[in-house]
Amino acid sequence: MQTNFTLAQLADPETARSEHILRKCVHCGFCTATCPTFVLLGDERDSPRGRIYFIKSMLEGDRAPTASEVKHVDRCLSCLSCMTTCPSGVHYMHLVDHGRHHIEERFKRPLPDRLMRGLLAWLMPRPALFRWTMMLGRLAKPLATMLPAGSADPGGATFLHRLRAMLEAVPDRLAGPSPVDRPQTFPALGLRRKRVALMPGCGQQVLAPEVNEATVRLLTRHDIEVVNVAGSGCCGSSVLHVGRNDEAMALARRNIAAWMREIDGAGLDAIVINASGCGTTVKDYGAMFANDPEWRERAEQVARLAKDVSEVMLEIGLANVTARPLTVAYHSACSMQHGQKVIEQPKKLLRDAGFVVKDVPEGHLCCGWAGTYQVLQPELSRRLRDRKVANIESLGPDVIAAGNFGCIGNIASGTGIPIAHTVELLDWATGGPKPAALQ
Ligand code: SF4
Ligand code: SF4
Known part of the structure; x- marks a missing residue:
């Protein structure tokens, strides 16, 4: 795609990066077919290609976006399905983050x-x-x-x-704070094979504290020492997705500083993340600080160590499995499959644990949660959830598994089929308690 930025505009590193991304787009439109909002609305302006044009125009013009441009960019889920489909390697995630930041700075919302x-x-x-x-x-x-x-x-x-x-979206039951979510070290149960930091997260601690609990049990049972590092917390994605880049970077710096103290101290083999939305963001910390000489190197080091829990567990392999002969519909969260390209690992682990694993039809489409999207775009979110639930129910599974607590809560609100985090099922199959959803 031809671009028309001035040299002065390109002196800004964020604009230079966006220009590089825009020039890769060849307008082919392959991405439209797999974009959930285009699939629902059939409007080019609600497709990746349409949004790319809007963002290009507002950035090149160095102007405030129009209300219509904001509406169509706001409808984007940041599901990144378009990045999986794009044959030209357009980094839509970085472009839309820039577009949202521009909107936040230049557009006055009601x-x-x-x-x-x-x-x-x-x-x-x-x-x-x-x-x-x-x-x-x-x-x-x-x-x-x-x-x-x-x-x-x-x-x-x-x-x-x-x-x-x-x-x-407020849950009917709310568990108290989990003791696992306090800074501490959980020793490996046997001879230590790895030492990892567990990202404590933010919303998950409140809405699904059982996920970190199951993760600690699963990892320590497989001889991995787990540290909940003081000072680590929210990855920053929830504020990044509403265009507040400076706040997101402040949260990222806090995490990087906390984990670097641990890396430079007792050392870490990995930073384990069990909410795939956070994983996508932490793995991108290197790009987030690419233009910051003070933080770049540390950010890259942290990003290299960031791993989804399924990646770490597959390296180690499951031990002492008691097979659970249940059929699992595996919902691959967008941030897992499109953001991190972690696709086979969770399914392989579930199969190794004795489950019969089925892929969900239209599995590339978002379930509609997408962080704050569920609240900010409730109608589109509900339609996507209902479509996801219908696809899952067509499989007739005993249980649904997913690696992102937001998807779990969202899908659970639309179906009576039990749903659990992948680590809860793996924990159960290797000696942990039965997930609450199955009791
Ligand atoms: S991130 Fe998802 S919703 Fe946004 S343009 Fe890409 S495919 Fe469409
Ligand atoms: S698939 Fe890629 S190159 Fe084609 S229009 Fe979409 S973003 Fe541009």
Whole structure:
């Protein structure tokens, strides 16, 4: 694609990177067919190619985006299905992150929209505050039915639509803080084979504390020492996806500093991540700090060590398996399959654990969770969830597995089939407790 940036514009490293990305796009449109919003809406402006044109235009023009451009970029899930499909290697993730940052800096959203996005960006990285908000949300949840359910314009949600989606997303039961999520070291049960840091995350600690608990049991049982490093926490993706790049980088720096202390101290073989959305972001820390001479090297070192828990477990191999003869529909989260390209490892482990594993039809399409998307674009999110659930139910599985807590909560809200994190099933098959969803 031809571009028309001035030399002064290209002096900005973020613009230079976007120009490089844009020049790779050959307008072929292959990506449209696998884009969930294009599949739903059939509008070129809601396809990757359409969004690429919008972002190119606003960046080249060095101007505020129009309301229409913002609407179509906002509808993007950041599922990265387009990156898997693109034959030209267009790095859409970096481009849309730049586009969102530009929108955040140059476009004045209506006040309710700003308040909602500001609230989400403030709460999501702070587990303690997020937990209190969830507890208040449980009290207010019965009021959700009094709020408007959906917008006639898909993706044209108002503040009240979003408030309803936010209340509906509040879980009916909320576990207390897990002792696992405090900084500490969990020794390997046998002779130590690896020493890893477990990324504690943020929202998962509140909504699914059982995932870190199962991960610690699974890893230590396989002779891996696990450290929950003081100072590590939110990866920054929840604020990055609403265009707040500076806040995302501040969170990333905190993690990098914390893990580097550990790397330079007792050493780490890997940084284990069990929420694939966070994994995609941490693996990209090197690119995030590519233009920062002070942090670049450390960011690259951390990114190289970042691994999904399934990658580490496949290296080690499962031991002492008690086969569980259940049929598992494996939902590959977008961030797992498109973001990290971790595709076969979780399925291989589940098969090694004795499960019968089935792929979900239309598995490349997002389930509609996509972080804050579930709240900010409730109508599109619900349609994608319902489509995902119908595809899963067509398999008639005993249980659904996924490697991202957000997908798990979202899919669970639309089906009666039990759903668990992949590590919970692996933990159960190797001596841990039965996942709560199956009891
Ligand atoms: S990231 Fe997903 S929703 Fe966004 S343009 Fe690409 S395929 Fe479409
Ligand atoms: S598939 Fe790649 S090259 Fe083709 S239009 Fe989409 S982003 Fe551009």
